[in-house]
Amino acid sequence: MEKSKPEIVIELTKLAKRYDDEAGVYDALKKVELKVRAGEFLAVMGPSGSGKSTLMNIIGLLDRPTQGNYLLDGVDTNTLSDKDLAKLRRDRIGFIFQNFNLLPRLSIMQNVELPLIYQKIRTAERKRRVREVLSEVGILDKIDSKPNRVSGGQVQRAAIARALINKPSLILADEPTGNLDTKTGLGIMELLKKLNNDGVTIVLVTHNPELSHYASRIVEVRDGLLSEKEVRK
Amino acid sequence: MIWQNIKNAFLSIRSAKLRSALTAVGVMIGVFAVLVMVGVGDGVKAEIESQISNLGTNVLTITSGKLNQSASSSDPKEQKGSGINIASGIGTSTLTEDDVKTIENTPNVSRSAAFGIISSSVAKDQIVSNSAFVIATTPSYFDIRQLKTSQGSFFSADDNSGSKFVAVIGADTKQSLFGGEDPIGKSISLRGKQFRVLGVIEKSDAGVSLGANADDIVIIPINSAIKLTGKNDVFRVIAEVDSEKNIEKVKASLEQSIGSNHSGADDFSVLTQKELLTTFSSILDILTTFVVAIAAISLLVGGIGIMNIMLVTVSERTKEIGIRKAMGATFGNIMGQFLTESIIISLIGGVIGVLASYLAGMVIAKLANITPVYSPIALISALGASLFIGVVFGTAPAIKAARKHPIQALKSL
Numbered sequence: 124m125e126k127s128k129p130e131i132v133i134e135l136t137k138l139a140k141r142y143d144d145e146a147g148v149y150d151a152l153k154k155v156e157l158k159v160r161a162g163e164f165l166a167v168m169g170p171s172g173s174g175k176s177t178l179m180n181i182i183g184l185l186d187r188p189t190q191g192n193y194l195l196d197g198v199d200t201n202t203l204s205d206k207d208l209a210k211l212r213r214d215r216i217g218f219i220f221q222n223f224n225l226l227p228r229l230s231i232m233q234n235v236e237l238p239l240i241y242q243k244i245r246t247a248e249r250k251r252r253v254r255e256v257l258s259e260v261g262i263l264d265k266i267d268s269k270p271n272r273v274s275g276g277q278v279q280r281a282a283i284a285r286a287l288i289n290k291p292s293l294i295l296a297d298e299p300t301g302n303l304d305t306k307t308g309l310g311i312m313e314l315l316k317k318l319n320n321d322g323v324t325i326v327l328v329t330h331n332p333e334l335s336h337y338a339s340r341i342v343e344v345r346d347g348l349l350s351e352k353e354v355r356k
Numbered sequence: 357m358i359w360q361n362i363k364n365a366f367l368s369i370r371s372a373k374l375r376s377a378l379t380a381v382g383v384m385i386g387v388f389a390v391l392v393m394v395g396v397g398d399g400v401k402a403e404i405e406s407q408i409s410n411l412g413t414n415v416l417t418i419t420s421g422k423l424n425q426s427a428s429s430s431d432p433k434e435q436k437g438s439g440i441n442i443a444s445g446i447g448t449s450t451l452t453e454d455d456v457k458t459i460e461n462t463p464n465v466s467r468s469a470a471f472g473i474i475s476s477s478v479a480k481d482q483i484v485s486n487s488a489f490v491i492a493t494t495p496s497y498f499d500i501r502q503l504k505t506s507q508g509s510f511f512s513a514d515d516n517s518g519s520k521f522v523a524v525i526g527a528d529t530k531q532s533l534f535g536g537e538d539p540i541g542k543s544i545s546l547r548g549k550q551f552r553v554l555g556v557i558e559k560s561d562a563g564v565s566l567g568a569n570a571d572d573i574v575i576i577p578i579n580s581a582i583k584l585t586g587k588n589d590v591f592r593v594i595a596e597v598d599s600e601k602n603i604e605k606v607k608a609s610l611e612q613s614i615g616s617n618h619s620g621a622d623d624f625s626v627l628t629q630k631e632l633l634t635t636f637s638s639i640l641d642i643l644t645t646f647v648v649a650i651a652a653i654s655l656l657v658g659g660i661g662i663m664n665i666m667l668v669t670v671s672e673r674t675k676e677i678g679i680r681k682a683m684g685a686t687f688g689n690i691m692g693q694f695l696t697e698s699i700i701i702s703l704i705g706g707v708i709g710v711l712a713s714y715l716a717g718m719v720i721a722k723l724a725n726i727t728p729v730y731s732p733i734a735l736i737s738a739l740g741a742s743l744f745i746g747v748v749f750g751t752a753p754a755i756k757a758a759r760k761h762p763i764q765a766l767k768s769l
Contacts, residue, residue: 185762206686213684224679228367240360241684
């Protein structure tokens with residue numbers, strides 16, 4: 124069944140995150156407001172330690188806010204249990220990390236199918252969908268290779284395939300080209316742009332202004348505060 | 357999901373072969389030790405049961421002391437004050453010459469044989485055997501025990517009544533004293549007196565049981581023993597009843613008549629073969645349980661080994677846990693994955709332990725003349741114990757893995 128896609132994918136209202144540990148009290152996010160529409164390519168920029176990673180972790184349901192509300196596809200995530208959050212991550216979010224985060228013991232096939240295993244999709248269907256998505260990102264010939272047997276660009280393409288495999292409402296890309304050379308990095312950005320053109324909502328975290336050119340909208344996080352920078356048509 | 361967890365477990369085991377193997381060895385040793393102990397215990401029990409059963413079901417054993425059988429009764433009333441006194445039958449016998457006569461004259465007793473144990477080494481010229489078991493009895497003993505000679509003959513009633521210094525020896529005694537030499541007509545020495553060897557008993561299948569080798573034995577006439585030692589100490593009497601259906605009747609009659617010989621003192625036992633079997637089985641069960649309990653400690657140590665390695669594994673694979681959580685793995689998914697891994701390692705140890713115990717059984721059967729018996733229940737229990745160990749000692753590490761916070765796990769190296 125086709126997933127219903129509401130107009131607003133992400134809606135943050137007065138969202139705050141405070142860390143209170145041995146190092147002291149620190150406000151990483153201060154009453155942030157943000158709406159991301161379906162099909163947008165949002166670039167989140169900001170210097171190191173500005174709070175953009177904290178924002179990404181909360182949007183990715185890997186962490187909870189201290190205050191405020193976060194609606195993902197219209198669902199209030201504050202009311203959900205850890206198990207429900209895990210299911211939302213599995214079904215609605217695709218992650219692309221700077222350091223790829225593929226499991227070295229598993230083949231590209233086994234890495235990419237991971238979200239489908241947790242969705243309890245049957246083997247034949249998993250294989251079909253992995254082949255389909257690997258073909259889309261251009262590394263079908265590497266399906267049985269281990270991550271350490273392919274290039275950095277191919278590993279990141281495999282990570283993108285893994286993020287796409289569950290047909291998510293949202294892809295979160297945290298410095299996806301940070302560990303790649305310029306040429307390979309641009310190839311990855313072209314791929315993300317193509318996916319966005321196909322209707323996938325993308326939130327990209329980067330401190331590289333060059334990459335933000337691929338985005339349709341740019342926001343900046345600085346000292347825990349979020350501000351709109353630019354909207355492109 | 358279970359299948360995926362099993363696949364993941366094998367992948368993980370393969371990526372740390374030596375560590376996984378060493379962990380499994382802990383469980384293997386535990387399962388091996390328990391199974392071998394149970395197997396040897398059951399093997400000895402089966403051997404004794406077979407020996408006792410071979411005597412026939414129409415034989416009663418009258419013994420000094422009280423071997424209370426009500427311990428095996430299912431009726432709680434009968435169990436009052438019950439138990440087996442292992443010391444019964446050791447020390448000065450309460451059975452007398454009058455008891456032997458009473459048994460002989462009891463209706464439906466077709467034949468009986470009293471026997472005593474003589475404490476003596478056995479020598480031939482300069483060769484001395486201290487291991488041979490010397491018993492003194494009447495010729496009917498050979499018939500009731502269904503013994504056969506491989507050379508010569510048994511002593512006769514006349515040899516007994518004439519108190520002749522003659523002897524029948526076991527196959528192993530013959531080998532140790534005479535080697536390849538023909539022993540018939542030659543002499544052996546007991547307490548300094550010369551006994552002429554009349555016959556050699558055919559080698560039995562009984563082997564060693566309860567510390568006595570059935571083939572390392574010297575049997576002399578009971579009257580000759582009285583002449584030798586100056587006393588008649590009846591250790592035990594075996595009585596053959598004319599028909600199995602009269603067993604209980606004869607037992608009751610003997611209990612009454614011997615009891616009256618002893619002025620009502622409850623210092624002897626009349627046991628059927630079944631009761632004798634139960635007595636030996638109970639003693640062996642106690643010994644086996646004790647030894648198995650000690651062996652089970654090694655299983656516990658194996659389990660602690662699994663827990664230790666799984667904790668290390670969880671710590672090393674924290675990043676993997678973070679990645680899996682980001683991909684949507686729930687608490688249950690992660691817990692299932694690590695629990696499956698510890699169960700698989702434990703089961704591998706268990707299976708190898710079972711196979712090793714089988715091999716050990718073959719070696720023991722060859723070297724020690726005891727054939728260990730591995731019952732299906734023992735094997736299933738051993739594998740069940742491995743599963744149990746995997747679950748019990750894998751749970752804490754699996755919970756630790758499942759509780760990891762996704763962000764902290766992802767940030768780990």
